[in-house]
Amino acid sequence: MAQVSSAPFGIRIVPNNQPAGVPAWVPPPGYFADVPMKNMPQDVTPALYRSVSDAMDNPFIVWGGSAILRDYSSLGAQVYYSGGHEATTSLPNVQFSLICDFSTLTWSVANVPTTANIATTFVEGYAPDNTPYTPHTYLGLQELPRAWGGGVRGSLLSFFWAGSPYENRINVLDVAQLNYGYSRFVTRQPQNADPTRIRFTAGDTSRGTYPITVMDDVRQGWWAATNGTAHYTLFVSRTGEITQHPALGGNLANGALVLCKRLNLLIALDGGYSSGPYAGSAYRRMYIRNLVTGASTTISTAGTVPSLTDGYDGGGANFHRLDSLGLQWVDELGCIVGLDQTVSPPVVVRLTPPAADPATAAWTWERVPLQHWPNDSGGQAQLQAARNNIWSKFRWVPSLHAFVYGTAKNRRPQVIKL
DSSP: OOOOEEOGGGOEEOOOOOOTTOOTTSOOTTEEEEOOOSSOGGGGOOGGGTTSTTGGGHHHHSSOEEEEETTSSSSOEEEEEOOOOOSSTTSBOOOOEEEEETTTTEEEEEOBOSSOOBGGGOBTTBOTTSOBOOOOOTBOEEEEOGGGTOOTTOEEEEEOOTTSSSBOOEEEEETTOSBOOEEEEOOBOTTSSSTTSOOSSTTOOOBSOOOEEEEETTTTEEEEEOSEEOSEEEEEETTSBEEEEEOSSSEESSOEEEEETTTTEEEEEOOEESSSTTOOSGGGEEEEEETTTOOEEEEEOBSOOOOEEEOTTSOSEEEEOGGGGOOEEETTTTEEEEEEOSSSSOEEEEEEOOSSOTTTSOOEEEEEOOEEOTTSTTSOSSOOOOTTOOGGGSEEETTTTEEEEOOOTTSOOEEEEO
16 A cells, blocks of 8 residues: 655645556555546536436436546546436426546537437337447446447447336447447357347247346457346357357346456356345356356355345345446456345455465455545545445446546546555
C-alpha cells in the first residue's frame, strides 16, 4: 500500500504512484474514490424522454449492467444499457445507451431513436423503426471490439431478452451513432435441431432466457450460460458460429460465469440456500472446466460465502445470490472479484485460488479491506449501493488498472483500486 504523508492543516495526502498512463484521479491500492465526472447522467437526458421522469434511472436500477468498450477513447468507456419496466404499456420503451467516457470525464447518450416507441408496438422484440426493445440486461452485456467487427469506437452486445416472450437474439449497438446504430448479431448453432435459434437445451423454446455471459479474448468470442435447467454452455464466436459444450453445473441457482484467462479455466459459481428446507452445499460449489484438456471438476469453496439475501421460501436471509455480485476474474490480481451489497455499506469480496491445483483444490472467499482516499476531497466516504443489485455494473477497466461502477443518475461513479 502507498505510504501516507502529512500536509498542512491536518490534510492527509496519499500518493497514488500509478503506472504510466493511469490518470491521477485513480487512487492507490487499498482505496476508493469518486470518478471526477464533469456532468451527471441526468444532464444528458434525450429530449425524446424528458417527459418520462425515470428515464435516466433505467440504466442503473432496472436490473441491468454495463460493459467496458476499450476502443471508445484512449482510456475507454463504460457503457450502461437496461430498461424494460414501463409503468404502463402505453409508455415508451426507453431506448438508449449511456456512456461514461474515462478520457473526457463526461457522460453522453447514443443509440436514441428519433421517435418514441410505445411498449405495445414491439413485435418479436422490434419496434416499427426496427430498433430492439431495451430489456433488463442482467449479466448479458459484452464488448464487441472494432477488430472483431464492432464499430469505429467499439460496439455493445446485448444478449437475449430476459424474461420476455421474445426469441433469444443478440443485438449490437454501435455506440458511435447518436441515433439508431442497432443491428442483429447473426448467429448459427449447427449442432441444434434448428440452427437458426439460440438454445440451451435440446427442446427449449429459446425465448426470454436470462443471460450469464463472459468475454473470451483468447478464443475471440463469448461464453454464455443461463440459470435453471441447461444441457449446454454455449460458445459464441465473433463470427456468429455457436458451439455447444456440456453445461457447467447444468441447473444453476442464481449463479455466475467467470473466465480465468491465465489459468485457462471456465468456472460456474452456484447460488443456493444455506439454511431452511432447501439447504444444501450448492452455494459453495464451483464447476470448473479446463479449456485446454476439456476436463471438468466440481469443488467447494472455503471462507464466508457473500451475497446472503432473502430466499424464495420465505425463510428470511438464507439464500446466496452470486449472480448479483458482478464477479470477474482479473489476471493482474490473480483472483475473482465482486461487490457485495447485501451488507451496508457494501464490501468488495474476492475468491482466491489455492496454491495447489486451482482446478481441484478449494478456493477461498474473503472481504477486501478498503478506505476512502483522503485526496478525494468531498467524495463519497462509503462505497455506494445500487437499487436492484449490481449485476454487471461493477467492471474492471484495464486502462485504469481498477474497478469502476455507477449506480444512479445523480451521483458520480466510484473507482476502486485493489
